[in-house]
Amino acid sequence: MIPEIPALDEITITLAHYLAVSGAVFGIGVVVALSKRNAVAVLMGIELMLNAVNLTLLAFSRFSSAFPAGEEPIAGHVFVVFVLTVAAAEAAIALAMAVLLYQRRETVDLDRVNLMRW
Amino acid sequence: MVLGFFALSGITVLSALLVLVARNLLHSLAFLVLSFLGMAGLFITLSADFIAVAQILIYAGSISVLMVFAVMLTPLASRDNGNSLYVIPAALGGLGLASLIGFVAIDTDWDERSTRGLAETDFPATSNVIGDLLLGRYILAFEIASVLLLFALLGAIVLVQERQRTSRSQDEGDA
Numbered sequence: 001m002i003p004e005i006p007a008l009d010e011i012t013i014t015l016a017h018y019l020a021v022s023g024a025v026f027g028i029g030v031v032v033a034l035s036k037r038n039a040v041a042v043l044m045g046i047e048l049m050l051n052a053v054n055l056t057l058l059a060f061s062r063f064s065s066a067f068p069a070g071e072e073p074i075a076g077h078v079f080v081v082f083v084l085t086v087a088a089a090e091a092a093i094a095l096a097m098a099v100l101l102y103q104r105r106e107t108v109d110l111d112r113v114n115l116m117r118w
Numbered sequence: 119m120v121l122g123f124f125a126l127s128g129i130t131v132l133s134a135l136l137v138l139v140a141r142n143l144l145h146s147l148a149f150l151v152l153s154f155l156g157m158a159g160l161f162i163t164l165s166a167d168f169i170a171v172a173q174i175l176i177y178a179g180s181i182s183v184l185m186v187f188a189v190m191l192t193p194l195a196s197r198d199n200g201n202s203l204y205v206i207p208a209a210l211g212g213l214g215l216a217s218l219i220g221f222v223a224i225d226t227d228w229d230e231r232s233t234r235g236l237a238e239t240d241f242p243a244t245s246n247v248i249g250d251l252l253l254g255r256y257i258l259a260f261e262i263a264s265v266l267l268l269f270a271l272l273g274a275i276v277l278v279q280e281r282q283r284t285s286r287s288q289d290e291g292d293a
Contacts, residue, residue, distance in 0.1 A: 013123045013163075019223030021127040021160070025153075027216025028134040034208035035201045038143055040188050044150050047181060048134055051157050054169070062164040063228075074247040078256055080169050081248065084176050085263045089270030091181045095188040096274040102192040109195065111202055 018059035026052035039098040039108040043091065050087045054080045123163055130156035143197040147185055154178040168245045 026049050033045030061076025098108050105113065133153040140146035154177040161170035189197065252260050 011120050013120055015228050016223045016226075017123065017127075018160070018164070020220045021131065023216045023219025023223060024131050025134050025157075026219065027212040028131070028138055029212075030215055031205075031208050031212035032134075032138050034211065035138075035205040037200050037202045038196065040185055040192075041143060041146065041199055043185065044137055044146065047150070047177065048137065048153065051154065051173075051177070054173075055157060055160060058161055058164045058166045058169060062166070074244055074251060077166060077169055077244055077248050078251050080166075081172070081252065082259060082263055084169075084172055085267060088176055088181065089266055091184055092270050092274045093277070095184050096277040098188050099191045100277050102195060107195055108192050 015059055015063040018055060018063075022052045022055040022059065025049075025055070037109050037111050039101065039110055040095070042110065043094050043098075046094075047087065047091065050083060054083055057083070119163070123160070126156050126159040126163065129153075130160060140199055143189055143199045144186075146199050147182060147189065150185075151178050151182045154182070166244060168248055 029045045029048030029052060031045070032048060033042050036042050036045065057076045057079050061073045064073050064076070101113065102108050107113070130153050133149040133156060136149040137146045137153065140149055154173065158170045158173040158178065161173055
């Protein structure tokens with residue numbers, strides 16, 4: 001039983017569509033952050049995850065304006081502004097740490113930074 | 119509208135996947151920028167104009183340039199974007215997480231108006247309301263964020279400059 005594929009103009013984009021895209025990007029970000037060896041690549045995964053969370057916040061904000069109790073939907077946008085701020089700060093610090101690590105150890109390979117390994 | 123959503127989400131997800139599988143670190147960085155731009159387009163479809171522009175400026179502009187700097191300042195390090203030993207459990211975990219989020223998003227019984235689609239509900243302009251909220255109700259969080267940015271600035275400068283100071287003192291000691 002294959003479900004019938006609807007025509008393009010019969011589809012309405014709902015909250016679940018945005019949440020599914022956000023979940024996909026978040027999962028890819030998790031894989032990138034966990035499996036890469038380069039410190040900059042790990043940071044790329046973290047940025048992808050933050051982006052997915054931003055998409056979730058904006059989608060809830062947009063669709064909650066259709067909810068009866070959604071009095072102030074823009075609060076989600078303010079959350080996203082703060083997430084952007086924290087992401088910028090975190091990227092600056094993390095990349096400075098990567099450059100510092102390279103100056104000390106001549107590598108940014110996280111598998112070879114095992115000084116504190118038990 | 120529908121076509122735009124599917125095209126933009128396809129661009130975003132595919133370039134995120136290419137970040138994962140690209141062999142060169144700089145190529146993967148370029149695909150990351152493409153993914154950020156697609157995400158900004160998705161924000162526009164959610165009528166979040168201010169956030170979309172901020173996304174392009176901050177993510178696709180500044181953070182990617184910072185990452186290019188970090189790659190270029192580590193010239194002897196490997197650039198092959200290789201995976202560690204944990205790629206199989208990481209892939210399983212990420213796939214499980216993504217499918218869990220997708221399943222919950224589709225299976226949850228959202229409010230019926232959330233399935234009505236975007237075209238039938240209006241949405242106010244966002245920039246002035248965001249400004250009012252940031253300098254009104256969320257003023258404390260706004261100030262804390264500015265302090266956080268200041269400390270991140272100082273921290274980045276101090277972290278990278280410390281090595282130069284010690285090497286200079288060593289040079290003076292040698293002289």
